[in-house]
Amino acid sequence: MSDIVLSRPVPVTTEPPLARALLVGLAILFVAIFLFAPLATVFAEALAQGWRGMIAALSLPDAQAAIRMTLSIAVIAVPLNAVFGIAAAWAIAKFDFRGKAFLITLIDLPFSVSPVVAGLMLVLLFGANSSLGVWLMAHDIRIVFAFPGILLATLFVTFPFVARELIPVMIEQGRTEEEAALTLGASGWRTFFTVTLPNIRWALLYGVLLCNARAMGEFGAVAVVSGKIRGETATMPTMVEMFFNEYLSVAAFTLASVLAMLALLTLLLKSLLEWRHADLLAATCRH
Amino acid sequence: MNIELEELAKEFGTERALHPVSLFIPSGALISLLGPSGSGKTTLLRILAGLEFPTSGRVRFDGADATGLSVQDRRAGFVFQHYALFRHMTVFENVAYGLRARPRRERPTEAEIGRRVTRLLDLIQLPDIGARYPNQLSGGQRQRVALARALAIEPRMLLLDEPFGALDARVRKELRQGLREIHDNTGLTTVFVTHDQEEAMELADLVVVMSMGRIEQVGKPAEIRARPATEFVRTFTAV
Ligand SMILES: Nc1ncnc2c1ncn2[C@@H]1O[C@H](COP(=O)(O)OP(=O)(O)O)[C@@H](O)[C@H]1O
Ligand SMILES: [Mg+2]
Numbered sequence: 001m002s003d004i005v006l007s008r009p010v011p012v013t014t015e016p017p018l019a020r021a022l023l024v025g026l027a028i029l030f031v032a033i034f035l036f037a038p039l040a041t042v043f044a045e046a047l048a049q050g051w052r053g054m055i056a057a058l059s060l061p062d063a064q065a066a067i068r069m070t071l072s073i074a075v076i077a078v079p080l081n082a083v084f085g086i087a088a089a090w091a092i093a094k095f096d097f098r099g100k101a102f103l104i105t106l107i108d109l110p111f112s113v114s115p116v117v118a119g120l121m122l123v124l125l126f127g128a129n130s131s132l133g134v135w136l137m138a139h140d141i142r143i144v145f146a147f148p149g150i151l152l153a154t155l156f157v158t159f160p161f162v163a164r165e166l167i168p169v170m171i172e173q174g175r176t177e178e179e180a181a182l183t184l185g186a187s188g189w190r191t192f193f194t195v196t197l198p199n200i201r202w203a204l205l206y207g208v209l210l211c212n213a214r215a216m217g218e219f220g221a222v223a224v225v226s227g228k229i230r231g232e233t234a235t236m237p238t239m240v241e242m243f244f245n246e247y248l249s250v251a252a253f254t255l256a257s258v259l260a261m262l263a264l265l266t267l268l269l270k271s272l273l274e275w276r277h278a279d280l281l282a283a284t285c286r287h
Numbered sequence: 288m289n290i291e292l293e294e295l296a297k298e299f300g301t302e303r304a305l306h307p308v309s310l311f312i313p314s315g316a317l318i319s320l321l322g323p324s325g326s327g328k329t330t331l332l333r334i335l336a337g338l339e340f341p342t343s344g345r346v347r348f349d350g351a352d353a354t355g356l357s358v359q360d361r362r363a364g365f366v367f368q369h370y371a372l373f374r375h376m377t378v379f380e381n382v383a384y385g386l387r388a389r390p391r392r393e394r395p396t397e398a399e400i401g402r403r404v405t406r407l408l409d410l411i412q413l414p415d416i417g418a419r420y421p422n423q424l425s426g427g428q429r430q431r432v433a434l435a436r437a438l439a440i441e442p443r444m445l446l447l448d449e450p451f452g453a454l455d456a457r458v459r460k461e462l463r464q465g466l467r468e469i470h471d472n473t474g475l476t477t478v479f480v481t482h483d484q485e486e487a488m489e490l491a492d493l494v495v496v497m498s499m500g501r502i503e504q505v506g507k508p509a510e511i512r513a514r515p516a517t518e519f520v521r522t523f524t525a526v
Contacts, residue, residue: 176371182358183365184385198375
């Protein structure tokens, strides 16, 4: 037999240990300064007067109304945008039609327009100064400075998240699996629910989480369109700002930490799902 | 089932993929559409399956007009060029898909589905892979699973788009033999697309030579070899 000593396998992509340590250190430092420290500060400030202060802040009617408002908006806006996003991505990825490039640009519009401008647009469109607004007022339909306006603003701002996640995945997967299902006798709906949807579920989940985070966190558009009426149209982010401006820092940071907790919860949920379905994920990600 | 194409043409925008072509495929034949890339073979096959609709012309199955028949109602067993197996389903579920998709009244019981899938996996000589996912299979295994999935719906015809295109020479020989046997056992009218003249000549009863959206010649392999109808056929089938 040969007496070649089998050396430890050397990874193909290897860097000197010093460079590696430096890069990892830098990454950790960055995460610590820009992600962890601010988050920790929020929780620390919320607890400045101990748990009692926090509980007192949470029992403020304005804080509770804001939490209710934000959750109601998210509960409606996220499923709606998930459906719109799937429909748009499906049309773009699986069909050829005139005006497709225009539709793609349109989907990105909310990302390129400042949220404040989006809010103003809605105020101008539905507010008392437009003829539509006058008509709405005459029929006692309130949109601006009310729940529907906040919902519209949130829908507008969070529209791209699901579609943007889905389009590349759906284009990459092509339409042959769907065609196979059709030749096997499946109807269009059955094909959608048994082939299309399962193939995009991870991208969809990710898009929904991003959409949800933004729906709960949106400030600019909502601030303009809601009028920030305490206890009525204030959402969590706008209420945080108002508490803060009134030097109610415990209340402000308590509400902020609830918002942060909601975000962390969604991330946890995602990790949990990925962990539970790791084998399926591995099996389906690459063909 | 016999298949009749009458002056079938297909345009994609301004591009002519098929000039009017006519062709009669006798019941139970194993025929090959042979031609270089871009000659319209896939387009013709997809029109047969109902995945594409012709710009003009008619398709008849056993004499009955099937031009407007939906893809689901054609019951064509289709094997795609890259197999198009459902990546999130096991092999068993892939093969069972067409049975489960049937309307409730015609759907076999769970036990019957299990029996049929097992029988099909035996037929393709892969009895033990039901629990695997497509990405855990070799190219040749995927191809055979795709064939079993297509056969599961008890198709009226079998359509295969370059079924051996992506496989190495040895596996290709093996699978050719397998397709021949399955064809002979089921008696299904079978159309397969290939750009490999040797494959077409060896496997098919009848070869349809295509070029630039036109049918150049239809004939038995020996006829085409002996009497090529056009200059194109002569050069393309020269070994
Ligand atoms: N969906 C489509 N849109 C536009 N052109 C197409 C489409 N499908 C096929 N073609 C064109 O039709 C011609 C024939 O294509 P195809 O049937 O795929 O040929 P083959 O399978 O023989 O390689 C080609 O020129 C191709 O570019
Ligand atoms: Mg082709």
